[in-house]
Amino acid sequence: MRRPTRTRRLSIAAIVSLLAFVVLATAGVRSLRTLEKWSFKSWRGVELIGGRVIYWHWHGKSVHGEAQSAGHESQKLPSTEFVIFWNFEVFDKQLYPELRDSRLLQVCVPLWPFLLLLLIAPVRWLIARPANAPAFPVITDAKQELA
Numbered sequence: 042m043r044r045p046t047r048t049r050r051l052s053i054a055a056i057v058s059l060l061a062f063v064v065l066a067t068a069g070v071r072s073l074r075t076l077e078k079w080s081f082k083s084w085r086g087v088e089l090i091g092g093r094v095i096y097w098h099w100h101g102k103s104v105h106g107e108a109q110s111a112g113h114e115s116q117k118l119p120s121t122e123f124v125i126f127w128n129f130e131v132f133d134k135q136l137y138p139e140l141r142d143s144r145l146l147q148v149c150v151p152l153w154p155f156l157l158l159l160l161i162a163p164v165r166w167l168i169a170r171p172a173n174a175p176a177f178p179v180i181t182d183a184k185q186e187l188a
Contacts, residue, residue: 047169055166062159069152093128093149100144 045051068077072089080086084099130149 045165045169046172047166048172051162051166051169054162058159058162062156062163065152065155065159069156072152092153093151094155095150096148098146100142100146 068089069092071077072092077089078086079088086097088095088097128149128151130147133144133146135144
């Protein structure tokens with residue numbers, strides 16, 4: 042199997058991917074102490090809490106009245122343990138029995154799969170041979186020894 046070469050495109054992808062890895066890892070560590078919540082109109086939102094990304098969507102009527110406005114919310118978490126490693130969750134449940142058509146869809150995904158995906162380009166860049174390297178280094182080395 043022939044090793045790929047380090048092209049300009051692969052180098053840029055590796056740098057961008059490594060920067061995104063650092064940003065996401067920092068946000069993941071920060072999420073152990075702080076809840077970050079982005080709300081969108083029509084009762085949808087994304088939360089970053091305890092090393093997990095949570096997408097939620099509220100269907101139907103609300104106990105609280107009008108849909109909340111879009112925005113960002115941040116708050117400190119109590120000093121309990123929120124680290125979850127293997128916990129992938131998807132559930133659709135009815136929170137309030139008095140509201141028959143209202144349900145909450147929630148999808149929880151830990152951050153570590155995203156971090157692993159972001160490491161693919163830098164690892165591939167490390168495996169690739171330099172662009173100016175000889176195609177067959179064994180044959181090239183043998184010719185230099187004979188001379």
